[in-house]
Amino acid sequence: MNDWDAIVIGSGLSGLTCAAYLTATGKRTLVLEQNQVAGGCSQVFRRKGNRYEFDVGMHYIGECHPEGRMTAALRGLGLDGRIDFRQLDPDCHSTLVFPDLTFRVPSDWDTYLARLVEAFPHQERGLRLCVGILRRIGAELRAATIPGRTIAGMLRIVRAAPTLATVGLLPLTWLFAACRLSPLARAVIVGESGDYGVPPSRTSVALHGGFLDHYLTGGAWYPRGGGQVIPAHLIDVIQTHGGQVRTKARVTRILTDDGTVVGVQLDGGEAIRAPIVVSGADLKRTYLDLVGRDHLAPATVARVEKYRMALPLFSVYLGLDIDLADQLPNSTYWCYPHADVEQVYRDIYDGRIPDEMPIFLTSATTKDPGNPHAAPSGHSTLEVMCLAPQGTFWPSSDGYRKDPQYAVLKERLTEQLIDRATTVIPHLRQHIVWQEASSPLTHERFTLSTLGSCYGIEMAADQIGPRRPGPRTEIRGLWLTGASTIWGSGIVGAVSSGLGTAGAILRRPLSAEVKNGAVIADPSKLTPISPDWDPLAASKPNSPLRRRSRAAAK
Missing domain, CATH: 3.50.50.60 (FAD/NAD(P)-binding domain)
Structure with a gap:
């Protein structure tokens, strides 16, 4: 030993x-x-002779x-x-696309509220109340330290974070109802909730307040x-x-x-x-x-x-022979077929994939155009994701890659996500030169996570x-x-x-x-970093490639 x-x-x-x-x-x-x-x-991971690099979760x-x-x-x-x-566009780090509204999410609380009021002028009073509560909770969470599981620790939180202590553990739907917000206004406010994978009825006011503050206070970023x-x-x-x-x-x-x-x-x-x-x-x-x-x-x-484990993700990775920076801002995209976000989660919890699935769309080459490993010059990468059902929806994990049912299901979901992505990039299909998808079973195989969840317990x-x-x-x-x-x-x-x-x-x-x-x-x-330092090689500590890379750096 x-x-x-x-x-x-x-x-x-x-x-x-x-x-x-x-x-x-x-x-x-x-x-x-x-x-x-x-x-x-x-x-x-890299594909097509290391021409394209894709992020799993960053x-x-x-x-x-x-x-x-x-x-x-x-x-x-x-x-x-x-x-x-590198900071994503501070005026629009995320773009929320609904059939009747496209909402640009800024990296600033005041601008965020102003845009909500502009989009829903007849709900101004409720929006100010809702955003005010979420903003106060975000500020309290930022200033607080995680207490121990003692009565004294809980009392300190009550004194230091009164809004959090009063309404923090109530469901987000309670706050929306109290503020009398319309279904579309609610959908916009939870438009990025796929980042934690919980429907509004199960989401605490504290979670969403902290989530919004995460981006609206200091911006959204991507590692160069x-x-x-x-x-x-x-x-x-x-x-x-x-x-x-x-x-x-x-x-x-x-x-x-x-x-x-x-x-x-x-x-x-x-x-x-x-x-x-x-x-x-x-x-x-x-x-x-x-x-x-x-x-x-x-x-x-x-x-x-x-x-309960959080819902897993299904992801499609595309290598494209066009430069998306010419077509897209430095922003992530969330595309919804309708405003009933709660129904989307009900379908997935019940083991159903809606015909029109909400997607998250992002391009690493748009966020970091100078990365030499991301794609060849004039090319781009695109990652398209959606929440996916758990458990028996998928074939048994033993030998799943050879299961015909799995292959059909994976192909169906892949095509659905690409179809949804064409609402943002209309000519997408004719520029795909590499295509690959990963399911919750893929994620479970590589990370040994229960039910393929990347978010841990819900x-x-x-x-x-x-x-x-x-x-x-x-x-x-x-x-x-x-x-x-x-x-x-x-x-x-x-x-x-x-x-x-x-x-x-x-x-x-x-x-x-x-x-x-x-x-x-x-x-x-x-270790000194050389100009040709490769982070992927450096993350394979057992490989000769990594050892040669470190020796070159020295």
């Missing part, structure tokens, strides 16, 4: 961030990833402005200046060089500070002794010892498979089994805030990080979770420290 101070299971952004802060504070940390590329949902993020959480977390690891972000840049630099922090990242290393068991973690076992039987194990893997698999029901309290097993009102798991578990030395924890899903949620879990392990207020400007890692140790 090899000895480490800490082991992190999974190389998503939460796991890598946690490992980076642990190693920066002197703990020899090993990250174990079952895939061949580190990065989890933030990774990229589409647009908030809090990359100077005061943002993302900025602080990366600065604390000495990565400011090494990771650069593509999504793989962030995990690649986190890996560099880990490995230059005494840690290690291993890919193709699947954990099959978390080893315990008398209620205390002692290490992990890999597929093939290798055992690795450590007094601290952090799981950034899927929550249900962590508890029920890796730890095992026999090692948990019955109440814990019942609680974990009861958690961010519904009954599974949010203190109702989500914290970093500590009943197994001494076993910790949690990732989308299913109290920090929530998304890129910034994952990074915040990794930072928060590292702080809990170290019994140190790391989040507050880095917010105040502390730099925990040693920037002088980081």
Whole structure:
């Protein structure tokens, strides 16, 4: 058995961030990833002889402005200046397309309200009330620290965030009804809710207020060089500070002794010892498979089994022989066939795909035209996504790729999404030179997430805030990080979770420290970046290509 101070299971952004802060504070940390590329949902993949690069989950993020959480977390690891972000169009970071309205979402609360009032002048009073409540909650969440699960912690939240404490856990539909908003006005306000995948009736006022504030306070951003840049630099922090990242290393068991973690076992039987194990893997698999029901309290097993997973995504990736920057603004697109967003979710929960499916459409080459890996000159990439049903809607995961029913279903959904995308890019089909799709089963195969969910357990009102798991578990030395924890899903949620879990392990207020400007890692140790540095190669720590890339950088 090899000895480490800490082991992190999974190389998503939460796991890598946690490992980076642990190693920066002197703990020899090993990250174990079952895939061949580190990065989890933030990774990229390349196709057609590496001509086109596609993002799996890094589409647009908030809090990359100077005061943002993302900025602080990366600065604390000495990565400011090494990771650069390009802002999406601040006048229209998202475009919401409905049959009778196209609404341009700005990166500013005042302009956002003004545009809503302009679109719905007869609902001005209700809109001002609704947006005012959501804006106050966003500000309170920004200023608050996540409390412990104690009465004293809850009382601090009540005093510091009165709007959040009063209406935060009520459903968004309650707020809309109280403000007497029309169906279309409601649909516009929740137009980007696919980012967390919950219908308005299950969405808490707190969740949506925080979500809107995420973009309307500091803008929407995309990493220069593509999504793989962030995990690649986190890996560099880990490995230059005494840690290690291993890919193709699947954990099959978390080893315990008398209620205390002692290490992990890999597929093939290798055992690795450590007094601290952090799981950034899927929550249900962590508890029920890796730890095992026999090692948990019955109440814990019942609680974990009861958690509902968030809806998964179906994604279509297109390589195009045209430059979309000539046709599209630097904006994401959300296209809806009607204003009944609640009905869309009902269909999906019931295992039905509507004939006209709402889609999310984004182009990495439009957001980052200078990325040499994204596409050849004059070409573009396009990613088109929709929420998808779970479970029995899909064939059995065993051998699904050879299942004729799966092939037909996948082709049908692919064509539906491309058809919807032509409402934004009319001549799209004649410019497609590469086409590929991924389903929830694809996502489950690569990330081992339950039901292929990329958002972890659903961010519904009954599974949010203190109702989500914290970093500590009943197994001494076993910790949690990732989308299913109290920090929530998304890129910034994952990074915040990794930072928060590292702080809990170290019994140190790391989040507050880095917010105040502390730099925990040693920037002088980081690997110099050469002009031909490839973040994808750097995220394959076991490959000769990665080793050659690092040697060239030196």
